[in-house]
Amino acid sequence: MDTTSLTWRPLARDDAQAAADLLNAMETVDRIGENYTAQDTLQELVDPYADLERASLAAFDGDVMVGYMKIRYKRFAQEVHRVFRDGGVHPDHRRRGIGGALVEAGVAAANTLHTLHHPALRLAIDVHKAGHIAGLAELLGPLGFAPVRYFQRMEHPLGAALPDPVIPGGLRIAPWSEDNDEDFRVTRNEAYADHWNPAPWPADNWKNKIANHTLRPEVSFLFRDAADGTAVGVLVANHWEADAAVTGVRDVHFMVVGTIPAYRHRGVAGALVGHALRAAAEHGFDRASVNVDSARPAGASGIFTNAGFTSKRPYVRWALEF
Incomplete structure (x- = not known):
C-alpha cells in the first residue's frame, strides 16, 4: 500500500472505538494480553498529558484506523524529561512504511512538546514493548533507539x-x-x-x-x-x-x-x-x-x-x- 493513499490526522476523542478496534486487531497477532473497550481507549485519549493536536498522528484507510502514535509528556521532570511514545500498526498493514512514518513523527512531536514544557532539560523518548514482538530493532534502531531498561510481567x-x-x-x-x-x-x-x-x-x-x-x-x-x-x-x-x-x-x-x-x-x-x-x-x-x-x-x-x-x-x- 502506498502510504499516501491513507488519511493522516491527529487523534481525537471521537476516535475511541476506532482505536479500540485497532488495538484489538494488534492483540490477535502480538499476544501481549491486552484487550480494549472504547471506554478504555477514551481514557487514553483524554489523558491531560497527551497533547493530541501537537503530538499524535493516526493513519486511516477509509474509516479504519490502521496505525497511530501519541506522545505523553511530563508535568514534572528533573535533569531528564522522559516522554513516552505509544503506538502501533494494524497487522494487515505492517511492513509498508506506516510504522517508520509514525516513529519519525513521534520523534518530531516529542521535540515539540519538550521545547514547550522542559526546554532546559535533556530529552529522552521512551517506547515500551513486549520483547517478543518482531521487528522492533529494525524499526527503532535506525533512528537511534536502544534498550535501556527491562521489565517482567x-x-x-x-x-x-x-x-x-x-x-x-x-x-x-x-x-x-x-x-x-x-x-x-x-x-x-x-x-x-x-x-x-x-x-x-x-x-x-x-x-x-x-x-x-x-x-x-x-x-x-x-x-x-x-x-x-x-x-x-x-x-x-x-x-x-x-x-x-x-x-x-x-x-x-x-x-x-x-x-x-x-x-x-x-x-x-x-x-x-x-x-x-x-x-x-x-x-x-x-x-x-x-x-x-x-x-x-x-x-x-x-x-x-x-x-x-x-x-x-x-x-x-x-x-x-x-
Missing part, C-alpha cells in the same frame, strides 16, 4: 492455598476510598521518589491513569503507622473487563506497590501483596499480575517471587536519548 494464580496475610506490628490497613485517594497518591510519589524515572504524579495524572473506571477498591490498600496515622505503604489494583471477556480469566493487576523509604525492610510491601492476593481471591479474581522493573532499588522482584508470582513475559524499554 509476573503472574500469580489465585485459589484456596493462599496464606493468611500478616500485618506488621504497629501498622493498620485501610482499603481505598474517595476520602483517602489523595493519601494513596502522595504515598505512591514518596515511595517511588528514588526509583528509575521518578517524576511525581500530579492529581490529574493519577485520576486518569489509576483512579479511573478500572480501579478495584476492594483490592487496593494503604498501610498507616498506628501511632500517628502516617501513610507508609500503598498497593493499587486495576482490572480490565475487556480482558476477562476475551480470555475468560479475571485478572487483577497491581499497578502501584510501594513503601516510603523510612519504613522499608519491615515487611510492609510483602504484607500489602499478601493482603491484596487474599482480597482478590475472595472477590472472585482468578489471577493477579504485576509488571516489575528489573532494577528497582527496593527489590520488588524478590517480593513478588516470594509471594508466589512467576515471570511470564519480558518487556523492553527502548529509548532515544538526546
